Amino acid sequence: MFTHGECMETFLLALLLMAVGALLTGVVALRPVSVATNRTANFIGPASAAAACLLGAYGLFSGGWSSAESFILPWGLPFGSFALGLDPLSRLFLLPVFALGFTCALSGCISLRHCDPSEHNLGAHWLFYLLLLLGMTCVMTARDALLFMLSWEIMSLSPFFLIDFNDRDRLVQDASWVYLVAAHLGAVLLIAFFALLWQQSGSTLFSAMAMKSPSHVTALFLLALLGFGAKAGLAPLHVWLPEAHPAAPSHVSALLSGAMLNAGLYGLIRSFDFFGPAQLLPGWWGWLLMAVGMLTALMGILKALAQSNLKRLLAYSSVENMGLMVMGAGIGLVGIHTGSAWTAALGFSGCLFHMLNHSAFKGLLFLCAGEVLHATGTVNMTALGGLQRRMPLLGALFALGAASIACLPPFNGFAGEFVLSLSMIRSLELPGMEQKIAMLACLTGLMLTSGVSAAVYAKAYGMTFLGQPRTSAAVDIHALENRLLLPLLVPAAACVCGGLFAPWAFKMVQPTLEFIPVMHAGLMAPAGHVIASTERLLTHISLFGGAALLLVLIAVLARRALLARSGVKRGPVWGCGYQYGTPRIQYTPASFVEPASRIFGHVMGTTVKVTKTDGLFPDPASLDVDAPDVVRGKFYAPLFQLMERACNALKILQNGLVNMYILYILITLVALLIWGIA
């Protein structure tokens, strides 16, 4: 065993704390469920998760952000080793894990405090929450293929039990099964990926795998893209996301969306290490990643626009953002292939920067959606409305998250997508008309995505928080104390600081570039200049943004002070003399999206049902816009039905006759004997 650095020790202590917490909650879970056991679990679980996350975050920063440390422990298995490593790339991906792990643990503790023991065993819930944290942490730090896959399995299995929290609901059960199947199909591809690498390098250690250039690199790359892409939710492997995220409790959705999806991106970037020298990688890999990323982003955001369920909307938006990140990684690869430091450095930086930002605002938005669900009992926007007045702090936090994700300056979402678009704008100088056109197409895709994203979040915030309550669910809400929203301030602060202090946040991303395996030394030197000029641009943006924010704040305070002095009273908005406004004449989620569905209907897969009235006297009319997942309905459902039919056909072998089973054994034995002799 060798270890060095206090940072690694603190980090290992955090891992140990997660394991001990999981053990304790596991013991509590085994006891008969009662109010007392649930209360105990709801204390031990969040406390150990929060403490482990704080300790882990301290470990990330204590040894210096740019340092690289490793730790190897023999573990008694015939192969593989317990090899962990902390480099800036791992640190960057661990930051959302610990930050959201902490926030979601506290938020979960609050939202589950009155849980009915006859329905839920909180011991089991927190056990799997801690295992998920442990799995994610080990995935980001594993330096051995076997340890990586073991951690990957823990990380993939735990959400199944977390999503299935409300397991009496048939839809929740279906969602968790869809998740499980998707997660394991991805894992199968990854097992094949690592098995091939193991076979060729003769070792399971990442360092040994990276030393040897494998054959069939394209097959390996495609396996990695599909395997990690299934976790990241790349189209068309995204189908589990819109099912699983709405079904899971909100603090789990926030952690899954803000931290676990990143594991797919991390794996993809880490896997670049195993494909041999960067200069020899085929050029079309980068273009493929860009194309997949752009299609995923466009599909995701258009589907999000069509949703009326707030959490499903957020889930599709996660698909979109993962698409943007993969597009960034693709730009980076293209830059490496063409030897353009600008494209390579900004592509990867944009991808990683956006990853950090996405974790912050998506965590915040999911937690806000959870509070809406808790207060009103629904996240269906057709039943909501007018919540801003009833829950002003929650509304403000949601508005902040929405503004960030819709790339409005000066918040963090803008900074991330600005770097991404900058990488594409400068890439227009790449040689060759086809490269220019492709880059322009991607830039257009990014702009379109950002524009539609603004519409999506205008809809999400407008339908949920503005206007008048559409149903009694939005009127008779559970009173929400502001102090219960305290955990949400962590991601909210990240959204604001990530924008106002964008150059500093961007600096955190830079050391990772040296550890992105394909960023070779020839590109790193000119990349420094690129980074410096981007930092200057971000500084200007932050200064302008900060000044604008300050001015608005001063204006608001001045207005309030002036109005308070003149004795102005608040009253309803003057409706131009119109007296009979009702919630029914408001925009609904369906009517909001109807104009867009006329243009993008085919891409969005929307079905519009309009019931119009004829005659002089109006009858009830309706407009219904639905957006079932086309990939799931048209591709996966028939595929799995086919597989089910094939499996049922095989039941002719499973006929229930013991004699026949023994006959199979006899036939196999004889066949093996003959085969062995021959």
Next chain:
Amino acid sequence: MSSLFQFVILLLLITDLIMLWSGRILMLIRLSAVQGALLAALLLLPVNGALDAEHVFLAAAVFALKGVGFPVFLRHVCHKLGIEPMVRPRLGRMYPMVAGLAGLAFSLWLEGRIPAVVDLFPPLLFPVALTTLFCGLILVVGCAKALAQVTGYLVVENGIFILGIPLMTEGSVWFELSILLDVFAAIFVMAIAINHINSAFDSIDVARFRNLRD
């Protein structure tokens, strides 16, 4: 001594074939007892080297268990359950016999091709052992009654035992004895299982298990 050894082996082969033809459970049990006695006799007729105390001890144990113990126990189960005496072979009598003869032909074919130490197996021992194994499996596959399947399992074990005889070296007797103990436990558990099957399904016809599928 060698010709006597060959004779015993031939007798084993004949019992195998009669078992395939036989349609009565009691007959099967009796023939398995005969096979147990023949196995004990084989142990007392060592082809290579002289007879030693370990072989005599093992022969006594084999005779006590396979020649007397199991058959008496199975007969007891048979009487206790009051089941009908016929095994009701699901494939008739002709097919198992043909399959058994095919097994014999396959074993003879295999003997010439299997890479084995020269003179390890005395003549005929390998094909007869393999045929016994096949006959046991055919009995298991072809019989509807669970009790007949237990007898088939015993015959399979006998085949494996015959294969092991030339491989016995010094000290391996304890190994063989432990296998014997294993078989003893298996037969015991099977008999208990049959008892439960009989009370659950009112029959020991294994086709009823079909209901348990899925």
